[in-house]
Amino acid sequence: MTALIVTEEGRIESRGYEEFAQHFPQPGWVEHAPEEIWQATLAACRTALDGASATPTCVGLTNQRETAVLWDRRTLAAPRRAVVWQDRRTSGICARLREEGHEPRVSELTGLRLDPYFTATKLTWLRENDPRAWADGVVAGTVDSYLIARLTAGARHVTDPSNASRTLLYGLASGGWEPELCELFGVPEEALPEIVPNYGEIGRTAPEAFLGLDLPITGMAGDQQAALFGQTCFSAGDVKCTYGTGSFLLVNTGDEIVRSEAGLLTTVAWQTPSGERTYALEGAIFVTGAAVQWLRDGLGLINTAPESEAVARTVPDSGGVVFVPALTGLGAPHWDPEARGTITGITRGTTRAHLVRATLEAIAFEVRDVVETMPPVAALKADGGASSNDLLMQFQADQLGIAVERPVIQETTALGAAFLAGLGSGLWSSTEQLRKTWQLDRRFEPGARDDAAYERWQGAVRRSRA
Numbered sequence: 001m002t003a004l005i006v007t008e009e010g011r012i013e014s015r016g017y018e019e020f021a022q023h024f025p026q027p028g029w030v031e032h033a034p035e036e037i038w039q040a041t042l043a044a045c046r047t048a049l050d051g052a053s054a055t056p057t058c059v060g061l062t063n064q065r066e067t068a069v070l071w072d073r074r075t076l077a078a079p080r081r082a083v084v085w086q087d088r089r090t091s092g093i094c095a096r097l098r099e100e101g102h103e104p105r106v107s108e109l110t111g112l113r114l115d116p117y118f119t120a121t122k123l124t125w126l127r128e129n130d131p132r133a134w135a136d137g138v139v140a141g142t143v144d145s146y147l148i149a150r151l152t153a154g155a156r157h158v159t160d161p162s163n164a165s166r167t168l169l170y171g172l173a174s175g176g177w178e179p180e181l182c183e184l185f186g187v188p189e190e191a192l193p194e195i196v197p198n199y200g201e202i203g204r205t206a207p208e209a210f211l212g213l214d215l216p217i218t219g220m221a222g223d224q225q226a227a228l229f230g231q232t233c234f235s236a237g238d239v240k241c242t243y244g245t246g247s248f249l250l251v252n253t254g255d256e257i258v259r260s261e262a263g264l265l266t267t268v269a270w271q272t273p274s275g276e277r278t279y280a281l282e283g284a285i286f287v288t289g290a291a292v293q294w295l296r297d298g299l300g301l302i303n304t305a306p307e308s309e310a311v312a313r314t315v316p317d318s319g320g321v322v323f324v325p326a327l328t329g330l331g332a333p334h335w336d337p338e339a340r341g342t343i344t345g346i347t348r349g350t351t352r353a354h355l356v357r358a359t360l361e362a363i364a365f366e367v368r369d370v371v372e373t374m375p376p377v378a379a380l381k382a383d384g385g386a387s388s389n390d391l392l393m394q395f396q397a398d399q400l401g402i403a404v405e406r407p408v409i410q411e412t413t414a415l416g417a418a419f420l421a422g423l424g425s426g427l428w429s430s431t432e433q434l435r436k437t438w439q440l441d442r443r444f445e446p447g448a449r450d451d452a453a454y455e456r457w458q459g460a461v462r463r464s465r466a
Helices: 034-050 091-099 103-110 119-129 143-151 179-185 223-230 289-297 307-312 352-371 390-400 412-425 431-435 451-465
Strands: 002-006 012-017 059-063 069-072 138-141 199-204 216-222 239-243 247-254 265-271 277-285 322-324 342-344 379-383 403-407 440-444
Touching: 002 034, 002 412, 012 034, 034 143, 059 143, 059 223, 059 412, 069 143, 091 103, 091 119, 103 179, 119 179, 138 143, 143 199, 143 216, 199 412, 216 223, 216 412, 223 239, 223 247, 223 265, 223 277, 223 412, 239 412, 247 265, 247 352, 277 352, 289 352, 307 352, 307 390, 322 352, 322 451, 342 451, 352 390, 352 451, 379 390, 390 403, 390 440, 412 431
Parallel strands: 059 216, 239 379, 379 403
Antiparallel strands: 002 012, 069 138, 199 216, 239 247, 247 277, 265 277, 322 342, 403 440
16 A cells, blocks of 8 residues: 655655555455555555645545455445455356356446456355345445545545446446446445546545544546556557556547457546546556566565566576466456466576566566557556566567656556546646656667567467466
């Protein structure tokens, strides 16, 4: 959990960070305890406030999307752990609905596909497997809705279009919850939050709940849409890629709902207080930075994630090793929840450096898979933790054949939430004013492209799916 204090000039004045536990009760299951998320939020905000020169004027919020949270609207207590976006337990539900012929209609309404990634099938699973959690007074939402409830001491039960459009329950054209989809997934519409614009007065923090502060909450968005906003990708055709736990490419499509036949998702980017919606096409890659974390925590090959660059630079290439990090299935453009992590090309001469380098290469290959399904891209704006890895960014530019631009501030997800909040509170008057705050750190120009390595990657992907 990260909290930032952002100045009017778009500069980060102070920050706070607090980790919370991930729970893996069974293979393919990923859960978070809502109370632990809230306590981490308070701790991160407390640290950031300690380093601030003045009390903030407003609050913006961004969150990992699709995670399904249940809580009691009166007490705010959660009856069970949240089912996280990476969780794969609903593969059977998706297969059942697909076999029943529902996917074309679901895709038509939502711009998404039937995949365990999205919220609705998680809520279906909870209804079928943990009905006690759906007691009277229990409401449902994504993490943004839960945190707003905690920040306001239960006064507000809301979400925004960028998060709502990731649930499989929201209609892209209607701009609201679809009764047809609520019935299909068995989700009571009355338990869902009110959908409000991405900026403007959303609610106020309750001092007794939130560190003694009474502040307007004036901006909120799902993490990837917030990063698009934080990268000032305000024009149709602008593209960013966030290299986090997963990697997510979004291209702004303006006010047009663009459909993809190549595995990309159609989603809401943001909505203004006057109701105008900006849309995006998204390529969602589930495991990229998480693969580096696995090298660290699962295999013990590195001590820290940043160490991966130094280790990878000790060898000129991966020595023919290819790693497909399908640790929770494959997202775009393949959408195969049954794919599994695969390492090919191991020989007696393979070292940990080769595997670490193959992991970084895999991230770039996964992004290339998605970019090749998009309209031509002039340049890619990169952000997120792994974008600080110069070796990865250069390899990415080489593989894409286009420049990769990294901003000075790489925490663009949180920055986007701050930008939305500042617009909503009147601190900034326009997106043009925000665009002037963006500063380039480094531009990686493309060099020679190793297409043979990419062909080996494609072969390994086929094996991971088999």
